[in-house]
Amino acid sequence: MKKITLMFGLLLAAQFSTAQDTCAAAFPITAEGSFVVTAVNGTQVPMPICADNGEGATAGEWYKYTPSQDYTVTVTSNLAVNNGKDTRVHIYTGTCGALACYAGDDDSGNGFLSVATFNVVGGTTYYIAWDNHWSSLGFTFEVQENDVVVPPPTPVSYNNTPIGTVNSSYNMCIVDMNGDHLDDIVGVSANNMRVHFQQAGGTFNITDFPISGTSFMPGWSIAAGDLNKDGYNDLLLGSGSGLTFWQSNSTGTAYSNITPGQYIFCQRTNFQDLNNDGNLDAFSCHDVDPNVYYINDGAGNYTYYQSGVTPGAYNLGVLMSGGNYASLWTDFDNDGDSDMFVSKCSGPPCELHRNDGAAGYTDVSAFAAINAQPVQSWSSAIADFDNDGDMDILVGSNGGTGNFLYRNNVDAGNTLVPFTNITDGSGWETNVPHRDYYAYDFDNDGFVDVLGGGNRIMFNQGDLKFAPVSYTNISAGAVGDLNNDGFLDIMNGNTVRYAVPNGNNWFKIALQGIASNSNGIGARVELFGPWGKQIRDVRAGEGFGYMSTLNTHFGLGTATEIEKAVIHWPSGTVDVIMNPTPNQQLFVVEGSSPLSVNEPNSNAFAIYPNPASSALNITALNGVAAKHARIFDLTGRLVLSSEVMNNTIAIEKLATGSYVLLLEDSNSKTFSQKFIKE
Numbered sequence: 001m002k003k004i005t006l007m008f009g010l011l012l013a014a015q016f017s018t019a020q021d022t023c024a025a026a027f028p029i030t031a032e033g034s035f036v037v038t039a040v041n042g043t044q045v046p047m048p049i050c051a052d053n054g055e056g057a058t059a060g061e062w063y064k065y066t067p068s069q070d071y072t073v074t075v076t077s078n079l080a081v082n083n084g085k086d087t088r089v090h091i092y093t094g095t096c097g098a099l100a101c102y103a104g105d106d107d108s109g110n111g112f113l114s115v116a117t118f119n120v121v122g123g124t125t126y127y128i129a130w131d132n133h134w135s136s137l138g139f140t141f142e143v144q145e146n147d148v149v150v151p152p153p154t155p156v157s158y159n160n161t162p163i164g165t166v167n168s169s170y171n172m173c174i175v176d177m178n179g180d181h182l183d184d185i186v187g188v189s190a191n192n193m194r195v196h197f198q199q200a201g202g203t204f205n206i207t208d209f210p211i212s213g214t215s216f217m218p219g220w221s222i223a224a225g226d227l228n229k230d231g232y233n234d235l236l237l238g239s240g241s242g243l244t245f246w247q248s249n250s251t252g253t254a255y256s257n258i259t260p261g262q263y264i265f266c267q268r269t270n271f272q273d274l275n276n277d278g279n280l281d282a283f284s285c286h287d288v289d290p291n292v293y294y295i296n297d298g299a300g301n302y303t304y305y306q307s308g309v310t311p312g313a314y315n316l317g318v319l320m321s322g323g324n325y326a327s328l329w330t331d332f333d334n335d336g337d338s339d340m341f342v343s344k345c346s347g348p349p350c351e352l353h354r355n356d357g358a359a360g361y362t363d364v365s366a367f368a369a370i371n372a373q374p375v376q377s378w379s380s381a382i383a384d385f386d387n388d389g390d391m392d393i394l395v396g397s398n399g400g401t402g403n404f405l406y407r408n409n410v411d412a413g414n415t416l417v418p419f420t421n422i423t424d425g426s427g428w429e430t431n432v433p434h435r436d437y438y439a440y441d442f443d444n445d446g447f448v449d450v451l452g453g454g455n456r457i458m459f460n461q462g463d464l465k466f467a468p469v470s471y472t473n474i475s476a477g478a479v480g481d482l483n484n485d486g487f488l489d490i491m492n493g494n495t496v497r498y499a500v501p502n503g504n505n506w507f508k509i510a511l512q513g514i515a516s517n518s519n520g521i522g523a524r525v526e527l528f529g530p531w532g533k534q535i536r537d538v539r540a541g542e543g544f545g546y547m548s549t550l551n552t553h554f555g556l557g558t559a560t561e562i563e564k565a566v567i568h569w570p571s572g573t574v575d576v577i578m579n580p581t582p583n584q585q586l587f588v589v590e591g592s593s594p595l596s597v598n599e600p601n602s603n604a605f606a607i608y609p610n611p612a613s614s615a616l617n618i619t620a621l622n623g624v625a626a627k628h629a630r631i632f633d634l635t636g637r638l639v640l641s642s643e644v645m646n647n648t649i650a651i652e653k654l655a656t657g658s659y660v661l662l663l664e665d666s667n668s669k670t671f672s673q674k675f676i677k678e
Helices: 008-017
Strands: 027-029 034-039 060-065 069-077 089-095 098-105 113-118 126-131 137-147 156-162 168-173 184-189 192-198 205-211 221-225 234-240 242-246 255-258 266-272 281-286 292-296 302-306 324-330 340-342 351-355 361-363 381-384 392-395 402-409 438-440 448-451 456-460 465-471 478-480 489-492 495-500 505-512 526-531 532-535 552-557 566-569 574-578 585-589 604-606 615-619 624-632 638-643 648-650 657-665 668-675
Touching: 089 113, 098 113, 168 221, 168 478, 184 234, 234 266, 242 281, 255 392, 266 302, 281 324, 340 381, 381 438, 456 532, 505 526, 505 566, 526 552, 532 552, 566 585, 604 668, 615 657
Parallel strands: 027 060, 221 266, 266 324, 505 585
Antiparallel strands: 034 137, 060 126, 069 113, 069 137, 089 098, 089 126, 156 495, 168 184, 184 192, 192 205, 221 234, 234 242, 242 255, 266 281, 281 292, 292 302, 324 340, 340 351, 351 361, 381 392, 392 402, 438 448, 448 456, 456 465, 478 489, 489 495, 505 552, 526 532, 526 566, 566 574, 604 615, 615 648, 624 638, 624 657, 657 668
16 A cells, blocks of 8 residues: 655745635645644635535635545544644635535544545646634644545445525434325424425425424434324424424424423434333433433323433433433344434443333443443444344444444344444444444445445445445435435435435335334334345434434345335334335335234234124134224324223224224233224
């Protein structure tokens, strides 16, 4: 490997202290060492912005670099001499007056220093511009040339499309907002929510929803889910001072602001049904105190709890010395309930809290061997990276320390055992730090990839090894299918990076909970086929800041058949869809496709007649009597609730149509079946 650094002495830097104030006067640098910027006070501000965190600069310093041959280049201020400083860098191609972003970085180095790595072509001029968005103080930077890294063939390409009407203060959310199961773009500003509702063909209709009162803005994170089970998703906005709910009315035509008022230095926020009562609760990582959550009673009341502080609170992260940054809810031990993982930033190791049902949550971080130190992580990515049926963990790095990749080894009895650190040789041992990490199958080859920093996607090679592929100015952002073509798109600011289909097949599932929460958040979705089994867990809030689609997405590669899809709902209901067709989105209502009698965990009751006109008769198959019945229509609306008398349920008042019957037995277990009312 060839490594050359660009070097210029302090005297030379001072001599040309004003020579780099504009693009036209950019100082030419060659492969000879480090360069000292005395101050960021040039007269031309770098535009367009190529790094994260928006505009706001008033000055810039300009340099131009023309490599003699192809290299992989790193422009970095991540040097010991710059400790405590804050920089931002932009890399351009083109000519002055017609510059195009090529790379850039804000905080990928230690603290708030910058690291931008990109491939260059010999003889091409690249403009390097530093701005004073955060500081005008001087600093030192290096340009490092390495033998060019030849990336694998690009698994998927993107068409970058700016959408000028995506102009809210916070464009951080992609989720279905009107119940049509198509992903929409959600923007948040003070007293306004702007939704770009996706239409057929990937066009959008724009609606602004005025929000009265004073709301906390999602300066740190945003989550979405149906809090009040009315069929319309609500928002959870996390700020450095507290959180706010924006909750829909029953028709989705207006939203109200609910700001409980407790002080929370919110980091990652989530919706999750913590007590499994069918209602979504709100969780927030607290940066400087123990984590907090609000229990939703289903009647519009939200009760505040703080871990280890409020009497009766769950143990979901008692602060040690700071840095609860990102929470991810997923079923690590395959026992049917959601556990919680917390990425830590300020010293303590990451935490894994196992869901033990009525006994609450147990911190099993040390036992699971995922508590390596030191760690500086703002978020992590969790997925079944090796398609072996359990969730693995990538602990993301935000500088200072490296990434950690852990393989899950849960046993056949759904018992958690220690994870294995497989970082070395995985591709993650090379540290390109970033605050956000998102795990999705971007190229639809059947293996989950990771979007993070460094203008790249780490593509899963199928053997727990990842290869970086660079894209011009791509960054972490909200993820969803914004043109319904089965390939996941990425939103960076107001630019949508539309994936260009590559020929691989795909499958999507949208869920409607009945006994469970409306979105099916916390459900485990399994897809079986020639590849074996793929799994996804439905989550509201991943990575650090953004909210992505609630539809589950699977890449199938070249496979043309699916054996079955299995949904394990938080309520315990299991639906099975045999031989679904690839390259479509399937809508599944909880209990509408129950397990057949020759499969494990089959329903404990039979109902007859079906179709029925006036009454349903119930026969217990396991000797346990039915106690209570609830009936839902296929939109998830509760239409009847009654005790079961003499094994009969009167249904004559129901309108003609299809319904889902949820029965509770005397042991408080629930079972569901679909029936037709004549």
